[in-house]
Amino acid sequence: MAQGSNEFIQNRFRKTLLLESLALIFGDLSPTSASAHMNYLIKLLKSWSSRPCPVDVWRILPESPARSTVKSIFISKISLPINAHPPKAAQTQTLTQDKTTFPPLRKLKNKRTQTAVRKSKGEIMMTIKAIVIPVLIAGAVLTTNMASAEDGLENYRNRFEALPHLPPIPADNSLTEEKIELGNMLFFEPRISSSGVISCATCHNPALGWADRIPRAVGHDGQIGERNTPTVLNSGFLGSQFWDGRAADLEAQALGPIEAPVEMAMDLEMALDRLVGFELYQEKFGEAYPNQEDPITDDNLAHALAAFQRTLNTPNSPFDRYLHGDQEAISEQAKDGMVAFVDNGCIACHRGSNFTDSQFHAIQVPGSTDLGRYVVTEEESDKYRFRTPTLRNVAVTYPYMNNGATETLEEAVAIMGQEMLGREFDNDTIGDITAFLNTLTGEMPEFEVPALP
Known part of the structure; x- marks a missing residue:
């Protein structure tokens, strides 16, 4: 793995472990105490870094009165340090090594990451003992003045x-760093396309809202598809995939x-043969699926793509922050x-x-002859029905409608x-709703453009 990639993964685990430790502390508090302490800690933690929590750590908490309170604050407000360093005074304290058990969110196989995580545990528990626990004692006194007035x-x-940091993870496709x-x-x-020049990122460009910002996708040999490219952001939260819902989940979609002849136009066996030809892919598939003799399979290809896409989420939008009590996060017009x-x-x-019911509704937008879900079910009642698109990040995923018109x-x-x-909306209503939709643009996911073999 390149040095940048290894450092990136180490940073994610460092942040995760700090959150795990905080969760263990807060799990036994009452809702009132948890809220008071947490709101004070937000200011402290945000002073270290502006990066959001990568996982829904509140899920590791046992059922307790404070669980929902901790959940709402964890997933909306806490930002964690990439390389956090406690104040000098705290660094001089003599601290006993903590023996806290850290709940395993992932099964780690990479030795370099294991080493980084073990090192992070010690650093993090020192930070918690030196800074967090004293703050818990005094923090509640200061939280009253930090609360924003209600807006009615x-x-x-x-x-x-609010949007969680991760969608539900299927039992047969757990998230691992290798996958x-x-x-x-x-x-x-x-190179898994027929032409060797089209990738998933061609139509789902990270710089373009993980879509392509053209009315209809251009695929193999310059063919133009019938539908607008949906963003892959937050796609793990959807009840089905594609405009017509023909795939039940990301694994089935991948x-x-x-x-598809109009997209990458590649025979799947040929695509796998191409991957087998690269020693690096043999190594990476082996690391991701270590118990398989021949891991380069279509099923593993689909599961790896799906696992990556489940990390492409955009929490902590202005509206999410507003939902969690920051009254100034959005404008009065919004x-x-x-x-x-x-x-x-x-x-x-x-x-x-995710601002969608994942259901199918009949709409024949101007200029479209697309029959929608009828193509899948051949049920007359499904003509012109399309899955409700998410409104998350809608301001950066134009153009709109199933045909991008x-x-x-x-x-x-x-x-x-x-x-x-x-309804015929007047200009003021259109402007107000548009201002609201603009608050749904979240923090873009961390990723790296990989060095391919």
Whole structure:
């Protein structure tokens, strides 16, 4: 692994372990005490770094009165250091090595990462003993003045959910660093396409909101597809994949574009043969699937791609921060837009943490003859039905609609009001809802463009 990649993974585990340790401390507190202590610690932890927590560590807490309180604060506000160093006074203290058991979030096989994690545990527990625990004793006194005044919109705010840092992880595809690294490589690998020049990242470009910002995707031999490219951001939260829902999950989705004649147009066996020809891929597949004699298979290819895509999430948007109590995170116009979004019924389909019900709704957008889910089911009732797209990061994933014919967010809001709600929104309402949608752009995921063999 390149030095940069190894350092990147070490940093993620350092942050994870600090969160694990904090979770163990807070697990026994009452909700009131947990909230008071946590809100004070936010300021301290944010002074170290602006990077967000990479995992939902609150999940390791046992059921307790404080669990939901810790959950809401962990997934929204805490930022952790990449290379945290306690103050000099704390560094001079003599501390006994802690014997806390750290819950294993992942099974680590890479020896360099194991060494880094063992080292991080000692550093982190020193930090917690020297800084965090004293702060817990005094912190509650200072939290009262840090609380923001309520804006009177609790009934609206409570209709929404903040985005977790990770989607549900299937039992048959656990996240490991080796699998994620392999999936990252495969996502950017053009040689699994017939032409040798198209990769997943061609249409799902990280610089373009992990989409392509053109009306319809251009694939093999310059062919133009019938549909707009959906972003892969937060795709692990979806109930199905593709506009027509023909794949149940990311594993089922992963191989489709490789074989599709209009996309990568590659015979799957030929794609695997190409990968076998590279010693580095033999090594990486072996590390990701160590108990298999011949690990370069279509199933493992799909699972590695899916594992990587499940890390491409965008939590901690301005609206997420607002949901967790930061009243200044969004503008007054955006708050008006939130109210309009609820009052006009937009939330009926765009709901939940990912702003989609993952259901299929009939809409025939201007210029489209696409039959939608009917192509999959051949049920007459499914004509022109498409899966509700997420509104997360919608401001950076234009153009809109299944055929990409709608260029601006304002135009999309007006069309959806007419077609789905039977409403003619005035300019003020369109502006307010658009301002609200702009608050759904989250923090882009950490990733590396890999060095391919």
